[in-house]
Amino acid sequence: MKLNRKKIAMGILAAVMATGVAGFTDAPQAEAKVDFGDVFDFEPHRGGRDARPENTLYSYAYAIENGATCIECDMQFTGDGDIVMSHNPILNHEITRDANGNWIENGKYDIRKMTVAEIQKFNVSKINPDVDYYKIHGQTRVDPEFAQIPTLEQLFQLVKASGNENVKFNIETKSYPDPLQVKEHAGNADKKAFLTRFNELVAKYGMEDRVVLQSFDWETLMMEKKMNPN
Template sequence: MKKNWKKALAAGAAALVLTAGFNVVDMKAAEAKVNFELFDFEAHRGGRDARPENTLVSFAYAMELGVTTLEMDMQMTKDGQLVISHNPVLSPNLTKGPDGKYVAADKYDIRTMTLAEVKQFDVGTMNPAAGGYYDGHGKTQLSVPGTKIPTLEEVFELANAYGNKKVIFNIETKSYVAPDANAANSPDPAAFVAKVNEVVKKYDMEDRVTLQSFDWRTLVEMKKLNPRITLVALTCEQPSWGPDGVYRQVNQPGASPWMAGIDIDTYNGDFVKAANECGADIVSPYWEELSNEMVAEAHELGMKVVPWTVNDPKKMNMLLDMGVDGMISDKPWLLHEVLIQRGIKVAAPSVNLKSPYHTGTAIVTGETKVTKKGGDSAE
């Protein structure tokens, strides 16, 4: 009897759950696996205003700056490999083909290509002809010709090569829902998440990964598969930033297809409560859509708040005054300076001079200087 009482109790509890009709999957995990020791200082796509975005070069730069978290986007290739790219279709703003010319728009969809095919392209130099995109991000970005699109596994290996055992990986499932233009080749959410979980477990990164997405179906699928993974609900209502169409569908009949069957009108348009219902541990809204009341509400629900993408020091300070728990920035060197000025502790830089992805970072008296290999410097 003494040996079997625990088994009997567990069986009784399971029977009670089934009888009562409770859905075990919907029950929030008691505690998220990631332990945030510091303010969550995130480099957006590795810091795309400093280095080629979503590359090992940018992630090396970010670690050498001393970020808490590397933020990145994932696509799944035709042969089931996870590669780091914001766009599912290779962008002419960022990508050169094997012929050395920038690719044509809408020609190469990563999701219909093998990993070997993806690796043929160069994403190390932003296209100066990109107009507004280049003007917004390219003028301060260091060109690193020959840079390839990395896999998620290569990002984990980079951190290990740097000996960085604390940096967090905020990885986004770039999954799309009709009528979004990118929905046609989007992987099945469950299959996408299964591959993510496989790679995360392979590198023993469950306590250092947060999974974020606009497609909350992938968050629900991960909670079913591995509730130890910290979940981040991305959200945005502005059409120019969020997914195609009105993302949350406030005051519209039915549930948004992006929100895993949740009708936000049930919560009077409150995305914080909706994210909590989805099982998210962190809510990550576009920064302009955040308020003091929403931050307080999230904290009352036991959730952290990490807005995106904040590139102006005045706005950074405003959000810090609101009490946010982290921030995502294209200009991590500016956020680093703001945090230091505010007396907020940041991680120590992690440097590997022998790394082929080391491009040099020096922080000097309130300004950031970028040092190229060979000693040349560029402000």
């Protein structure tokens, strides 16, 4: 019997909306609990942005359906103390439209100063066809109702609803310690609060054995090692 993947994906997404490879190291004490085993690690970047809109529930579901062993994704810490999945701290005007369907202004909306409710009024269901980014990343657009910017909690809920007990997560703390990244650095999130919320959600959904934390901000990794060595 041939499965209708789109129907399966839409069913899982509707239910949720209604309600990396571990790094090489010479230090054994830095060993993660996640075990990829003797497998080829199929790890869609940002959930698979060349196939579906990046860091959305739709892209994560599509990755799982197509056999991803791990999902690479990005976290931003919001103004109301939650975590949403976004590569950019400032809403990307090349992929983001407002509630009226208009492409947003570049540099206007800082996720770290917004609430989840405010952030989820926007949709990232497709790339603006007038920008160069579109020429590089051709992807299938999706229905706007399934292309909100999701929370980390919604990602974990999606995976739980899918019944997949094996897919891992390579999740990045998007933190900006470099003063040369002027706008990003100036609005950098409170790292301890960021990691505290992250650990709460990992524990709540029993994902400790399935998560690898990565970051270009090494301090968040050192802090995490103290907060949760696993």
